[in-house]
Amino acid sequence: MGRLFWEVAAGEARQELRTAGFPRARQEPVSPVGSRKKPLEMRAPGAGAASREGIADLGGGVFQLPTDYPAVCNAPLWSYLVASGGKFALIDPGVRSTRTATLAAAVSAAGLDPAAADLVIATHGHPDHSGGQRSWADAVPGVRVAAPLEDVPWVESFDRQWVRCWDDYPGTLDLRAGRADLEALCVPEPTVDLMLRDGDTVQVGGRGRELAVVQTSGHTWGHCAYLDRQTGALFTGDAVQGHGTRSSDGADVFAPMYVDVAETRRGLRRLAGLPFTLLCPAHVPPMSRDDGLAFIQDSLDFVDEAEALARDLVRQKAPGPVLTRDLCLVIARLTGTDPPVTPQVVATARAHLYALAREGLLEAAWLPAPGDQDRPATGPSG
Ligand SMILES: [Zn+2]
Numbered sequence: 001m002g003r004l005f006w007e008v009a010a011g012e013a014r015q016e017l018r019t020a021g022f023p024r025a026r027q028e029p030v031s032p033v034g035s036r037k038k039p040l041e042m043r044a045p046g047a048g049a050a051s052r053e054g055i056a057d058l059g060g061g062v063f064q065l066p067t068d069y070p071a072v073c074n075a076p077l078w079s080y081l082v083a084s085g086g087k088f089a090l091i092d093p094g095v096r097s098t099r100t101a102t103l104a105a106a107v108s109a110a111g112l113d114p115a116a117a118d119l120v121i122a123t124h125g126h127p128d129h130s131g132g133q134r135s136w137a138d139a140v141p142g143v144r145v146a147a148p149l150e151d152v153p154w155v156e157s158f159d160r161q162w163v164r165c166w167d168d169y170p171g172t173l174d175l176r177a178g179r180a181d182l183e184a185l186c187v188p189e190p191t192v193d194l195m196l197r198d199g200d201t202v203q204v205g206g207r208g209r210e211l212a213v214v215q216t217s218g219h220t221w222g223h224c225a226y227l228d229r230q231t232g233a234l235f236t237g238d239a240v241q242g243h244g245t246r247s248s249d250g251a252d253v254f255a256p257m258y259v260d261v262a263e264t265r266r267g268l269r270r271l272a273g274l275p276f277t278l279l280c281p282a283h284v285p286p287m288s289r290d291d292g293l294a295f296i297q298d299s300l301d302f303v304d305e306a307e308a309l310a311r312d313l314v315r316q317k318a319p320g321p322v323l324t325r326d327l328c329l330v331i332a333r334l335t336g337t338d339p340p341v342t343p344q345v346v347a348t349a350r351a352h353l354y355a356l357a358r359e360g361l362l363e364a365a366w367l368p369a370p371g372d373q374d375r376p377a378t379g380p381s382g
Helices: 012-020 069-073 098-109 133-139 149-156 158-166 176-184 261-272 289-317 324-335 343-359
Strands: 002-007 055-059 062-066 078-084 087-091 117-121 144-148 194-196 201-204 209-215 224-228 233-237 278-281 363-368
Touching: 062 098, 062 278, 078 098, 078 209, 078 233, 087 098, 087 201, 098 133, 117 133, 117 201, 133 144, 144 149, 149 158, 149 194, 158 176, 209 261, 261 289, 261 343, 278 289, 289 324, 289 343, 324 343, 343 363
Parallel strands: 087 117, 117 144, 144 194, 233 278
Antiparallel strands: 002 363, 055 062, 062 078, 078 087, 201 209, 209 224, 224 233
16 A cells, blocks of 8 residues: 555656655544543533433434543534334444443433334444444344445444545554554444435334435445434434534544545535424534524535635645645644644545546545555554
């Protein structure tokens, strides 16, 4: 595997880079959202609704539930419960430890029997959203595990997710030292019972309550949002990220993360066109329709701003190469992310570089980096 770099045009600069080589920079291990350096106490959800033990009753049988993720990875995270006929669906049930740490007790406090779980459904395959599914499958016989079609390989195999996601930025970001921490969030993996496609409808509890599947690729290739037709609650996972999410301790900002610019815009516009009454993101407390529409617009604005920065950088660097890392530094300045080269920033920077390469403004090239031949394709390392 080689070093990823970008340049304005083929020519001398390319030749020079191809032969010069780079020392490999090792990055600090980073969790999918957040650093483990500053574990914090869990914060209560901020929905403003009646809260008992950190649970928010959002009305109509929809509850916001606390997770242990703030303590595990210094990032806010909530799960959502949709009740139907004594049974319930859990949307994004956190990481492997979350069921026993917070969710089982929270489900009881919401007036439901944790053994009555009918559906655990992930908006996408990142460990903080799908990592908790297996624990519910083990604890509750018959519970259905659901995930978006294109993210199923990641949900069912951390090895695949590692290769195609976290270890996919050679020369820019090296997370191998943090692999075991990531793995601990989501292994053992579940087997997915329901592969969700755009336009599908998923029944909850067999009483006619339905979640409509709306594909919003961009954050991951398969990401889906779910609309509860009964209340208008729209569960958006990580599709709507604004200008980033502040860490639980307030000291840093997790930048918006996406792998494809066009899909991200398309997904956000689709969400804006839905008849939702309440927007329920994973890392941000729920909000009203008006605030939700503003948050979606803020997310679209971020994509525009990041694109403008990428175009400026390409102009400034011409005719020399543009490294993924160069754009990371610029985007991190926009979001206030420090240190700047994180999984979120790197994915987003590369998405913008690919978008400009599709326009013909850049040519993609991969420079062999010393030592990369040691990188295993799969399997533990570190
Ligand atoms: Zn995510």
